[in-house]
Amino acid sequence: MKVLVVGGGIIGCATAYELAKAGCAVTLLERAAPGAEASSAAAGLLAPLGESSQTGFARLALASWRLYPEVVRELRERTGMDVEHVTRGTIYPMAATDARDVDEWALAPEFGVERLEGADVQKREPALSPRVRRALFVRGDHWINNQRLVLAYAQAAVAAGVELCAGASVSRVVVERGRAAGVVADGERHEADAVLLAAGAWTSELVASFGGQLRIEPRRGQMIALAHVPAVLTYCVHGEAYVVPRPSGEVLIGATVERAGFQRAVTAEGIAGLLRAAIELVPSLGELPIARTWCGFRPWAPDSLPVLGPWPGVEGLWLATAHFRNGILLAPITARLMTDWITTGAPGLEVGDFLPARFGDAS
Ligand SMILES: Cc1cc2nc3c(=O)[nH]c(=O)nc-3n(C[C@H](O)[C@H](O)[C@H](O)COP(=O)(O)OP(=O)(O)OC[C@H]3O[C@@H](n4cnc5c(N)ncnc54)[C@H](O)[C@@H]3O)c2cc1C
Missing domain, CATH: 3.30.9.10 (D-Amino Acid Oxidase, subunit A, domain 2)
Known part of the structure; x- marks a missing residue:
């Protein structure tokens, strides 16, 4: 399966990496450089414990937190990079x-x-x-050097076969006969079986490019x-x-x-x-x-929760964004569940709270 990932923040880089490991042919389109925006601005706190462990969000956060030791080890093996995972508390x-x-x-x-x-x-x-x-x-409660982490994910993605196009600005998602056929970046059309929008705070513009509406601010x-x-x-x-x-x-x-x-x-x-x-x-x-x-x-997003999953009514179009204050913490689980979902049709976790379709104006 050929997948285009738009956005080279932590979410796009981590998901491109997992998709490539799952056997997909992945192109990652990033208009600047990997980690150019929020993913490098963050503090890198990995703190999933809240007042309640019963919400879908808390379960997602905890699942991601539990993946961290393994992710850190795997990225070090694949890239040699130390992402400064500190586990003091x-x-x-x-x-x-x-x-x-x-x-x-x-x-x-x-x-x-x-x-x-x-x-x-x-x-x-x-x-x-x-x-x-x-x-x-x-x-x-742990913490990590997120600037290094996003670069380690990007490097691991490239080593796993991802084609990284830095400096490629996507202007439009191409939707034809109800399915995502690809994107246009700097006037050039890229074809794919699936398109994943992981453009962080800029995702609304891409949704608007095919006539959809989604409020990501x-x-x-x-x-x-x-x-x-x-x-x-x-x-x-x-x-x-x-x-x-x-x-x-x-x-x-x-x-x-x-x-x-x-x-x-x-x-x-x-x-x-x-x-x-x-x-x-x-x-x-x-x-x-x-x-x-x-x-x-x-x-x-207006309910402060991530937006994860298929865009309603457009086959092959996926979103992974709106991680708000927790995108570093949530990157490992987001990457794995989006990969499972795109490649098998099932996310493998309860995701009802995060579907793009929860906003009535998703069209
Ligand atoms: C000050 C601050 C502190 C934070 N602290 C933490 C923390 O301690 N722990 C934590 O878990 N989270 C934290 N966060 C939140 C976390 O940084 C974000 O949730 C996460 O980085 C979002 O990742 P992303 O990949 O979705 O977005 P981004 O990192 O913003 O990546 C989106 C990418 O898409 C690219 N892009 C956009 N439009 C296009 C286009 N049309 N074509 C091609 N590329 C495009 C952009 O250039 C960008 O690189 C913090 C955030 C900030 C700002």
Whole structure:
């Protein structure tokens, strides 16, 4: 089967890789370079534990989290790249009034959730402000270098036979007699048996190109990297902002969630808010040099859930987008379930919450 994948973010690269492993002839069309957008802007947190493990989204997130150790090993074997998978755990400072109860979380044992009180908070992470008197420690929350991960997936995809067309901007999906016949990129027509749209926050434009309608919007996120030398922090800390120490010698601070269209700007207010929140949690961060700031556009759908599956009424047209705040976490499972679905007709997981058809205006 010949498949065209549009978009070389984490979702497009991971899915192209899995499709090639499953025996498909895959062409990946990316208008810039792999990982040019949200997938490189992210912080790389892999944190699936929420208040409830009963939703379809929580099950998807957990399934993806469980795949990570194997994915990291496989990508290292195939590409030699170390994607900096850190498995130390995250500290969630809690207000005195926070009623979250560890025992209510069905997944608590698998995630090694612990409650920290009083001096035990600073015993675990001495860099935390003495004002933090209660916290949850979640050992199962991991993090990864997502810039490396997306490139590792892209490299593994190419090694598995994917034809990577970087700098190829798709202007149109070609729909003929009710089926997706291919796409047009820079005036050139590419034919295929199936087309997968994984163009992140830009997916609506591609849907509109064949007369469909789908509301995927950008949600801007701003980020800061500080030079983390000497290192002050061991664990990830997740309060009003999150603070992520990386093996590469930076500590990341993120992230805003803003409705600002595609305005590619880091703002004074955005950065000031993040720094204030981070320094309140970890005062010694205030002395570290700012290395970089950036922003990216999370793909968001009106119910904040991913959009996965076949486009109704057009045979051979598939979507994998709108992963919003969790696209790095969800990439391994998305890639596998889309591959199963496209090649066998069955996704292998409960996906009812994610179908494009849930939006009445999908046409
Ligand atoms: C600041 C920030 C922090 C985040 N932190 C985390 C986190 O800690 N953990 C987590 O799990 N998630 C996080 N996310 C979310 C995550 O980054 C996204 O959900 C994920 O990257 C989406 O991947 P994608 O491949 O769908 O989109 P993208 O990475 O945006 O990729 C889409 C690609 O499609 C290409 N494209 C678009 N239109 C066309 C076209 N017409 N032709 C050809 N190519 C096209 C673009 O150039 C782009 O490369 C964060 C996001 C941001 C912005």
